[in-house]
Amino acid sequence: MSALDINNLQNSFNQALNVSAGAVSTSPTQSYMNSVPARLHSYSVSQRQKALKPFFTGDIKILLLENVNQTAVEIFTNQGYQVEFYKSSLPEEELIEKIKDVHAIGIRSKTQLGENILKHAKNLVVVGCFCIGTNQVDLKYAASMGVSVFNSPFSNSRSVAELVIAEIIVLARQIGDRSIELHTGTWNKVSSRCWEVRGKTLGIIGYGHIGSQLSVLAESMGMHVIYYDIVTIMSLGTAKQVSTLDELLNKADFVTLHVPETADTKNLLSAPQFAAMKDGAYVINASRGTVIDIPSLILAMKAGKIGGAAIDVFPHEPAKNGAGAFSDDLNKWTSELVSLPNVILTPHIGGSTEEAQSAIGVEVASAMSKYINEGASVGSVNFPEVSLRALNLDQDNTVRVLYIHKNVPGVLKTVNNILSNHNIEKQFSDSSGEIAYLMADIADVNQSDIKSIYDELNKTPEKISIRLLY
């Protein structure tokens, strides 16, 4: 894809979302989105703006794993960064070696960035999760190191919702089994326990970006939609929120999960929940592998309680594509699961469409570049969201100070004392939990001042990390 194509993609991305840079974008679930901070969606510097840079951008090293989309590779390359690209995730030892050196890392859902890995990342400034989920990163530990984490909150939501729609019909008609049979020469023309989906009830657990999108699509096929969520969310169409999980399980013909991986969602569906479901109901999981207790699902299916299941995500997933990767060595129940009838298994492809992956590539690479080049943390999932308007071309001797520090009283006074010999043109500070982030543009700074400002700030005990952009 050429640079021009990327620009076009960025434009169409913004048009599709009906936003310009800096605008607040909204999803259909407005009440939910109101609790989510504003997000910026693309990165470009206008010709009248001074292009801030940390230092020679050729020094910036980015490690991209898990076949992050080429749109991202091009954006980073166009910034002049050094990009190291891998199609798969890396074994832990190799990841530790690589991460020691880089300023940024881009991953998808497989790579685990816990404290054990992040503590080796001495130069790391930013992590990009080229997906929705951020459970694979220790967000708190990253923040404590001054590392900001970005994701793509809804670029693949539609792709997941469409996969689930397909799975509802595939399960209701036992299409997976008929297809496997015919591939092996067996003609088995049956209608017993095969249903239309019109008039059936879809129970959605987690009515966020994906759940609400799915709700609209399911209603257009004539399904009734009920949903359960831990927060009250405005329903779309004629969908109805129910107040307990049990009520949803009692009423739904299809139960689908769209919740994040948290301590509360671990084994959200286990033996008691399968027992509470209607006889012959179907289960779909395209959220995270920890959310369903698979051994209990296997028992419920063997007992005839559950009529079929579609599973896209697993507690342990292979590091790379290839034959033999999905076996009992990975999850000990694999052979039992694959031997059951009417079970659709997919290799975590809910968000894997060309549209979603290119949009995610542009969105996350843009947010990371903006953070590296300008310090703007808008859209970060673990950091206070701070941004300042761009500098003009004539602001030659203006320096931007990015100071990440412990959120304790008195720090601003200390920092402003250090900066007080210069004109502070603008300043913005915000905090989130134990972390605070101060951004300031200071004018009339010469080269020797830069070093002394840096040294003074570096001596402050509350400092977590400092960057100066000019």
Ligand SMILES: NC(=O)C1=CN([C@@H]2O[C@H](COP(=O)(O)OP(=O)(O)OC[C@H]3O[C@@H](n4cnc5c(N)ncnc54)[C@H](O)[C@@H]3O)[C@@H](O)[C@H]2O)C=CC1
């Ligand atoms: N299979 C795949 O390829 C993909 C999987 N995902 C997974 O889907 C999840 C959901 O994605 P989005 O809809 O974008 O997230 P979202 O954050 O927009 O919505 C999640 C909803 O779940 C609700 N929730 C949280 N805990 C709950 C609980 N214990 N019980 C009931 N509701 C609960 C939240 O209140 C929220 O409304 C992601 O966190 C990710 O893990 C996302 C994209 C692709």
Ligand SMILES: O=C(O)CCC(=O)C(=O)O
């Ligand atoms: O595409 C991927 O690698 C992960 C998709 C996903 O699960 C997510 O976006 O959270």
